[in-house]
Amino acid sequence: MSRRRVDPPGSALVRLRTASRRLLWSLLRPHRRALLLAVMLLLAQNLAGMAGPYLIKIGIDQGIPALTGSGRDATVLAVTAGLFALASAIEYAGKRGFMLLYGRIGQSALLDLRQRVFDHFQRLSMSFHERYTSGRMVSRLTSDMDSIAELTDGGLNELVVAALSVVSVAGVLLWLDPPLAAVTMLSFPFLLVLSRWFQLASARAYRRTRETVARLIVHFVESLDGIRAVQAFRREGRNEQIFEGANEDYRRANLTALRSIAILSPGIMLIGNVTLAVVLTYGGYRVLHGQLEIGVLTAFLLYLRRFFDPMQQLSQFYNSLQSATAALEKLADVLGRRPGVPEPPRPVALPRHRARGQLRLDNVQFGYRADQLILPALDLVVPAGQTLALVGTTGGGKTTIARLIARFYDPLDGAVSIDGVDLRHLSERDLRRSIVMVTQENYLFAGTIADNIRFGRPSASLDEIAQAAKAIGAATFIDALPDAYRTRVHRRGGRLSAGQRQLVAFARAFLADPAVLILDEATSSLDIPSERLVQRALRTIMSDRTAVVIAHRLSTVEIADRVLVLDRGRIVEDGRPTDLVAAGGRYADLHRQWLNSLG
Amino acid sequence: MGWMLALAFGATAALIAVPLVIRHLVDGPVRQREPGAIPALGALVLAFGVTEALLVFFRRWMQTASALGMETAIRHDLYRHLQRLPVAFHDQWPSGQLLSRATSDLAVLRRFLSFGLIFGIVNTTTYIAVIVLLLRLHWPLGLAVAVSAVPIIVVSKRVFSQYLTAARRMQDLQGELATLVESAAQGIRVIKAFGRHQHIGRQFAANARDLHDTAMAKTRVLASCWSKLDLIPNLTLGLMLAVGAIEVAGGRLTVGGLVAFVALQTALLWPVQSIGWIIANGQEAMTAADRVYEVLDVRPAITDRRTARAVDPATVRGRVRFERVGFAYPSAGSSPRSAVLSEVSLDIAPGETVAIVGATGSGKTSLVSLLPRTHDPTTGRVTIDDRDIRDYTLDSLRSIVGVAFEEPTLFSMSVRENLALGCHGTSHSALAEAIDIAQAGFVYDLPQGLDTRIGEQGHSLSGGQRQRLALARAVLGRPRVLVLDDPLSALDVHTEALVETALAAALRDTTAIIVVHRPSTIALAGRVALLMDGTITAVGTHSHLMATIPAYRAVLSATVGTEEAR
């Protein structure tokens, strides 16, 4: 596995940082009122908490003398006790209220972010997904989210409390004794340098953590998904080595990140403790020389702790923030990608409610990579209702044409249109309702068979589902399963045989009932009788819709009205199957070979 | 662990020592105006302060490394274990659930090991020490404080029961979410083809909302518990103050004593408040560990027997026999109806090629998957050279048997690595030969030839191309026994003919079992076995079966079937 560079170049980094901040803000903005309320609750809780010690002091200083004095007066004590109880109650309510509110804000922001990222992933084009890999997508939506979620377990709490006490204590210190306060301020440059170092070091480390965990996840997911091949080809050992490498990289990245906080937090403590010693010594001399009251020095020393201790918490928060920011950068990067095959802002409606299914490719030019054109210039008109078969050698561009018609990609030049409307101007809904493609991959989702067929039309009833299965010849095997349509098919449909999966995929497309049906080698795993059943069904299905069929078994092609023979992205023959056989060209050759292959 | 605790206690001791020195300094030299002692005491404070910081630093530094080391080691074990668990396990466990165990759950464990555990111990110790001190200062008041532990325990217990279920549910949901994301990524073509973004998006939303609700349930438990853990010591403090005042009034306690008491009681606040956090952390760690061990505790069902021996592939002749083999998928239950294969017997001579023919779902794939022990038969046995394949070590068995699965699996790595997979040191000529047999010469035309990265992260290949690579992988290294499950289904007629010719030559002295759907491929095989509903109903040459077995004709012949169908 090649190591990819971890840090994007400087300018991109800055852009990502800004984008991640903007993302964070856009997540919090809808909650700004609630956030304000949460801060108020937090303040109430803290003020009530601070009142406690003061009330105790009054109780001891005034309540007890009053009680023990001649009057034996218990009112002061009773009142302070009452106030103390009140303060405790406010603190309790404030804390509870804050935690609930803050939890709600954090969780709904998280929910919002999850949904946004997921939806955006779904909108991005196939060419994006081909490169990004499922493992990384999983990593973004799980591990990165975990990092951000940590910010919701606390976070704000520490930030507000710490900021509050640092500021107020600093004021008190200045008010108590400016020279001593000035000595205290000497620690600031050190604090600043330390935190700046931490910011840089941890940002890099956490970014690396995100990268390495993604790599780990990609390998993990991929090797377990292909476990059959891994075991059959004894790949376990090598995989283990690769995983160990990724695991080790992740450990190192984490170690660097966690060690930077392991330096920051005792570092702040060290600065605080040294400051304390300096203040103590300097203050001691000043007291000796009568420039300072002992009481003031004592108070100063006590407050000094209250000044540095919250900084510890602040540093913890800072740490979570850095980790979350690294994750947010990754998500901002995903959210910042524009879909390569975008939905039009103002879609054009199809001329009629239901598409008739006339397809047109005008001078279509296409290549997956800029330097390699697969289709140099393709012109094609498929009248509504026609069944068109594409044949030709592997790599000729048949699948590519199918993908263009299904708008998995947009042509580099030229246009693909249905009923005279450019596909790029159609809404996603109209497009997908009109054109459906079935491929040989026919992925099934974990869930029941009924769920998978229903995928073609989510509103379909169980009855309609069963009918679709019957039409395609899948009902026999489904009915024989122990739970029939409610049989769970496991991951990727692994509970079924390959041919059964294809039948389910067919039923799914049948149920969708599109105006244009594209079949790309969709029957390759079927045995001959099943294929025959499917073909019989296809004949009925295709009679009233446009169909584009790609198959090397010419039995499927024979039911077509028209055949195109492709060679390196160009149409070399075009005509009715019987005519082409008679004409004795490429198709006739293929046909002969196929007849021979039937034995 | 011991070290960590020592360091943590050391740092706490240094923390407590500093105020003592300060008190000494203020009460001594400063009050008595003895400047000479100030530098020494100042230095002492400095020393304690630096020591505290250093001890904390060392503890964190070391703990980070050890907790991370542990996390990494468990993750490695988990992965290794997962790779050894059989396909039947992976069929039923979504990889998202496994993944969330290997990432989120292990991170929770790590956090507990680096913070929760240590502070749990340190804070409990502090709590007990302070209570003992309080009891010695003034036992009635001390007792009152000690009794305040009762509501604390009650509150904590409630958290125990409520939080545990929520934490577990949260982790399970995280696994589910990961699974969903993975299938949404892998099924993206289908989702796009049907325009079902919203449909999948809604599923995701429902799952994410569950996660949200569970997180909120957790928050509610914590909010209730943490705020109460704040309240209880506070109320105790207020009560103590009132009772203490009465005691002072009655002359049974000095004011100074009360002040000291209050001061000490304040030292209890943090340990008590932290209990809530530590419990939560600990429980999450507990459920996370449970989840991890649920997987680690699964014994691999397919392993080397004790009697298993490694065999040099070169000495294998390659006689394969299925002896009254029965098989049912573990997930399907154990009723006789659930059997996929029953009483399958088949004897294949060394070097012979046998084709398996049967309708979709008749059990062909299941049958051939027994040979590389992807699954083990439920009854009967499979032998190679008259030895039960379970008596070969897995490693040597799988080096004897080469497989091309029905669905070609490619990994995101170079073509070369994809072909070699577990075979180390594959020679260039062996690679070239395998590519030749599979007619996969297109790989030379890829941008970086054999070093082009393919699979998910690399160059996309068409179905036919993938299938040919899978075939090349199977024949690479010339295994003695070759299992090809519908190896040519995605090829066009022309390419298929070329592959067949090349394969025929390659198969000459290899024992081969080929699952086929098309008559053309059958030419490769000397004999054909017809599989119907999990039993072999006929074995013979193609022409013989064609002539005598109508069922066979129905499965294989396009023309006859079409006529019958009409």
Ligand SMILES: Nc1ncnc2c1ncn2[C@@H]1O[C@H](COP(=O)(O)OP(=O)(O)O)[C@@H](O)[C@H]1O
């Ligand atoms: N996603 C892709 N990225 C890059 N190249 C591709 C991709 N899909 C196909 N190709 C290449 O485009 C060419 C045409 O492929 P394809 O349309 O699948 O052919 P066919 O379906 O006729 O076999 C082939 O050379 C193939 O390797």
Ligand SMILES: Nc1ncnc2c1ncn2[C@@H]1O[C@H](COP(=O)(O)OP(=O)(O)O)[C@@H](O)[C@H]1O
């Ligand atoms: N992992 C599995 N768990 C349970 N049942 C399965 C599993 N895989 C296949 N089956 C069932 O076993 C039967 C035989 O499947 P398979 O061997 O794949 O058939 P074939 O390869 O002949 O088409 C089918 O009915 C299928 O539903």
Ligand SMILES: [Mg+2]
């Ligand atoms: Mg194709």
Ligand SMILES: [Mg+2]
């Ligand atoms: Mg099969």
